[in-house]
Amino acid sequence: MKYDKFFELAKAAGIEEAELYVGESYSLQFSLFHSEVDNYSSNKSMTILARGLVNGKFGTANCDSWSSQRAQYLVNEIVANANVIENEDPAFIFEGSKKYKKVNTFNKELGNISVEEKMKKLFDLENLIKKGDPRITEVAAVGYEEEASSSTIMNSKGLKLTQKSNYFVYYAEAVAKENDQTKSGFDLYLGNNFAEFKPEELAKEAVRKTVSQLGGEACESATYKAVLAPSVVKDFLNFYIGNADAEEVQKRSSLFIGKLGQKIASKKITIEDKPLQRNVFARWFDDEGVATYNKPIIKNGVLQTYLYNLTTAAKEGVETTGNASRGGSKMGISPFFVALKPGKKSQEELFQDIQDGVYITSVTGLHAGLNPQSGNFSLQSSGFLVKNGKIDRPLDVITVSGNLVEIFKDVQEVGNDVKVFPSAVACSSLQIKKIVVSGK
């Protein structure tokens, strides 16, 4: 076997247990500008992450191609790196779960569809956007991206698991001008069933998102009742659920410390991690090789569990939740598919509920304007003023500020307008009691 050499060398070097994670991917990308293919790229690439235990400590080393020379490099570096580790947390190479519930969502068909066919839908998309509205002055970008990847974990305890996945994305960015104002809008479609993608729908949505922002001005700075669009809820959810990371809890830097079994959010809030959901994000084993399963993290506002990998679970004497997720140098923790349970009301009904307030459709600059430790945020955003239960006019150059934990406590209704996002989140609109808007 191609990788046997690594395990032989590891054993000879005194590495007690060793593991390789091999990721292989094929990607295809192209984009159009002014009806011409301006960028085209097709690649195969490989990621190899190796780790091993020496005196019970993990050493790690990574590379991007394979040869016996590389195997020797990885072994040497693992030993040298393990020798300087001082952290005394329990460290494991996993022998395997008793049972795996395999979910295969890899769609072979995607690879059989010709590039011409994929490109045709992109030309259609660009044309549809151009013709979508007279105020559209430019199609800044339309593009297609496809990736097929396989991930294999193999270790010296005899575990060998492989899962495959694939997806494609069509994206579009349009520019609209009216008077002196320029606005851009972006939308995308993600899936792995090519027949399901309809350029008409994406074009319509990209155009709507762009032109609807025209004619806006800031509103008065004040506290407003608000409806948050799914695209905003998605951004908040990613950071909010990060607090369920057991390592952050153990290291006392989570907002969920000591909250297990307690009510931390509105009773309308139920958030699940669903790695076995049949979609492009499905994962039936985590990055340590542990079988994954679907579970509620917050149920009717009550925190049900933290998310664990083997090390953090062992420290608390509990079972791992199968949420190990590897960064470059460290086995971290991550949910695989975050799903907010939808409510019954449509977005229009949520506007009716608040009568007067704001409808926030985007927040930007989260890496700078949201403090994941305190949960406080102040973010550039855009949206609409809501008057008498209906959308009144767009808002330009505003910020919204608040606190993540408070937002989820302040939820009065969850909408039924579920959207799935590439960041592996499914959620719908939220109606909240208050948000601070800074405008005029």
Added chain:
Amino acid sequence: MVSKKLAIEVLNEALATGADYAEIFYEDSHGYSLSIENGKVETSTSQVANGVGLRLLKDNQCVYGYTNDLSKKGLVSLAQSLRSSFKGERKITVEKLDMIRAKNRNPVVNSYDNVSREEKIALVREGISAIEELKDPRIVRYIGSFVNSHRFVAIFNSKGKWFKRDSEFGRLAYVTVVANQNGFETGFEGPGCQQDISYFRTVKKPREVALKAAKTALLMLDAKECPSGKMPVVIGNGWGGVLFHESCGHPLEASAVSRGLSCFSGKEGDMIASPIVSAVDDSTIPNAWGSIDIDDEGNLGEKRLLIKNGKLVNFMIDDFNGRRMNREGNGSCRRQNYKYCPTSRMSNTYICNGKNTPEEIIAATKLGLYAVGFNGGSVDPTTGEFNFGCSEAYIIRDGKIAEPVKGATLIGHGNEILKKIDMVGNDLALAEGMCGAASGSIRTCVGQPTLRVSEITVGGRGGELK
């Protein structure tokens, strides 16, 4: 390494169907990173990357691909697969490759490769000890890290040129998490350089860097929430340059300008800023974090004056995007690594010194915000709408720095904000960061002297400024 002979062969394979430019980007890099968390070494990781990126251009079309298979067969097959995008006759044949020599302004005297893990750990630990010596119970978590990378790049192109670049970088960073009944705050400091480890012994010393991260977090812990609304804002030197980087730097990159997609497209020669504002992108500053001697298209590093006394005079241009502008590249073509197709990017970008002292600027401000620490930001180059978040800020009252405030975000339109700069200081400083865009994450410096914006929208949770 790819030999010159093989490079010529691969370039000619790539050019067979009518491409008017072909370029091989060979990379062999390795790096090391370590982290110390709450006093103990937690991670120690090595990595290597070795691959080739091949780019073909024909008029305004670009085709890119990469591979880890560096054999003749692997490279030729990549060239054949990419050239199939074009259906034409050969226009160019490469006969020979001449070497371009660039001045090495960023020499690393003692390679990080020869510095032991133990020495790097000891360096980080100096700062860790400084935090521990504070014995402050509010500090709940502290992480120190060190990263170094050594990158060898060789580029061969169909203009018959080839060149190499050998560069090394080091970055030291500390994160402190503090907590009390008011909640959590974090502090971050992360200086980096394109020179050897002595930089961290003489210029940015671990103890000072670590203490700054800890003290900022502690100060912000008890700070009041920042007020919101429109107000005058004095922006501190160094990191304050994020304002210019986001609001103006990105929209001045040819990738946006050449397609008419920038808020500054077609504005060359126009007054886009207040007459007291001049700005520069300079990739020639010796040993600076964002400097490059020669860019990915073989154009030499330059000091580019972008704005002269308020007038827009130049852009960051790469050869490919320059085609749409009828302009040559000016040394701005960069990429993260062989997996990214290169494009126009910033290097060390800053607003030039003005006449006032920072003290005069504060003293001239009756009521406003003084923002000195920043988390970064983002911009939409088309609309010019930008935002950036403050990690350290104070209220200015009657010309004096008063109470600290947290959670401030500044937003606006780049083309408007530059015109509202009404005072520029004389204390220019640069600060190191990572900038993410189409061609990946690259090292850039932001910079400026202390300056004042007469009015900017501030987002915060503290109500009206009184």
